[in-house]
Amino acid sequence: MNWKPMGALIGLRYKLMWAKTRSRGGKIALAAIGFLLAVLLAGVLTAGGVGAGILAIRSGQAERMAQAVLSHLFVTSVVGSLLLGFGMNSVFADAELRRFPLRERERFGARHFLGMADPFWLFVLALEAGLVVGLYVCGTYSFWYGAAAVMLLFVCGYLLTRLLGVWIERLMSTRSGSMVAVGLIMVLSLAPGTLTPILRKQPSLQAGILGVLQYSPPFAAAAAMTHQGAGAFPGLGLIAAWAVCLVAALVALERRPIARRQSARTAGVTWNGPLDRAAALFGPRMAPLVAHWLRFYLRNNRFRILYPFSLVLAAFLTYNIGLLLHVAGGLFVAALGGFPVVAFLGTSRIAVNQYGYVGGAFRRFFLFPTDPAASLRAGSYAAVLLSAAMIPPAAILWAAFAPRPLDPRVALMPAMNAVTVLFWFHGAGLWTSLYGPRRGDYDKALGNDLSLLGNIVFMGTVFACVALPMVLGPAVSPEDWWLTLPPAALAVAFYVASLRGASMAFLARRERLLAVLEGKA
């Protein structure tokens, strides 16, 4: 291995990160990282890390506890990374590294060392390491075996996420890829809710699954952590074998060329398609811009995955939060928060960073003989139109599965909340598009390329949807249906005010936007 250039590249990554702190946004990000480090420390010291280790020793079931904690962290980090995009951004593409005198395996190593050095993965590692510290401090377990086990588990978690990410990217480059991906996500999302009651009823099946899980990386790591001397070796050996297999699979998958998506069209052109007709609703001046943005959304891989997935996530959140609430009508209360996810998830990435994916084409909006801010409004109209289109199918689905007899107010209230979130989110998205832009990759199906402000709005809205039912609890009933109307009206007012305000701020922000989008800031 040629370590010198690899070291230089890793150094360059941190120089680039540090360079970002020179800007005002960078300083805010630096403050946020400081806050995250404090959270990380708290996480290490509490349930996820050291606390879990102490609890494991006290319960007398150290291995079982370690299995549970590590499995939870492993699955959460992999799924969270794939769905929310944390830890999935590549610092350098392989093509970029080809100019340097590095062999293929050195380029592979450099890219993935850099990937593992992402703060998200370091946070996961810290939580896992906390468990080792807890077991070592309160028990008689070896620190070094534990440390080796979590390092290997951390590598396995990263590699599995990358492997799935690369596979999804490859899948999305095929014609039917988005449908297959959505189908798989649906199966994976609904599996826990479907399997849990079955497993509860059939202990033999539960034992069988646990037997298979003994060969999984988290269980192997747990075994290595909680055994002494030679007893730790089978666990370490198993997890090392997993790491080797995952590296081999990742290398093989990365070597496979990405199929270039070809249009279904073979000849001729379409002049006035359904998108143009839908956009015509916005009047002759706005119609071309709205049609353009509709195409921009509908041809985006991330939108194609997230849009149908929002329906699945709404059902998943409603069902699982409903179970957690343990109150009569829990499903209804959960739907008040879960249902509105359909009103923003699909369009979320582009809506809060509208120009982040257009690159240099941003200039084009200033060449047209219209108000340049019309492009901002048109993009928002397209996002609202697409997200709003998901509310009726979600309402039908909710009406089909809502508790019987169906009270019309029970059907109406989640839909009204969806309207509230629809206008709140897209109103906020106008401001984040102007004040928190970030250059992103339009073609990437995965990865989080939002700015700090964009992430705050996106994650904050997701969190609000999850937290709302928890806060409301049994206090809300269909009798209070009218309570959903004022927030919806306020959200509409906020959206209208944002359209006006952001339009006025647009010209003043354009040079800053241009600098960000063309990579000069």
Added chain:
Amino acid sequence: MTAQSDAIRIINLVKRYGQTLAVDDLSLGVPQGSMFGFLGPNGSGKSTTIGCLTGMLDPTAGSVEILGSRFTAESADLKRRMGVMPETLGLFDPLYAHEFLAFVARMYGLEESEVRRRVSELLAALELTDARKTLAEFSTGMRKRVAFAAAVIHSPDVLFLDEPFESIDPGGVALLKQWLRRFTEQGRTVFITSHVLETVERLCDRVAIVTKPGKLVWQGDITVLAGEGAIHHDGRDFESLEALFLHLTGEKYAELNWL
């Protein structure tokens, strides 16, 4: 040349990015119906000047007049008469060429039948008829052709072209030159930036040369070069645009003993 016949007038234009001066008190006029070359070394503020001329950037000081009217980012009526091919091309990669050109034509308010006719004719003339490829899948040269088509589709009176010929094959360049010549023969104006001095020398009738930071060092008629003549400047005769350019911008010589 009087101010009244200038299609483009730049008056004491200054552009700063923070403390950095990009354009320094630039004043020049571009006569109507001329093919005007705007030249300068890298980082001399050519693209910044075009940004100010097309509404992308706000001048720090000074003003711009186009076709006799003051131009700002919100001058919609003037923009209708301007065509721009930006350095970054300004293409929306997920679109197909015909979709992109139709979008641009509709934004300029062309009738639907005219949109279809012009898009079809431009695609055929520029050999961009592969309807299965999005703009992202086009080669650099094909992307340039699309950007050029987008700049002329509404038949503007003033055309701004930032590095229009680079990456286009000789056949394509010959076609564009032929169109541009006809364009100026009709009394319309072309403002070109390019680093290919031979092309500028053959194509343009007037040239302005700027150095860092956006400081005008020479402007004048270069048609004399076509007739085996020379440009007289600083007491010297320059028989090519390249010689004059290197004289004004500073000929560079650096010896690296390892190279």
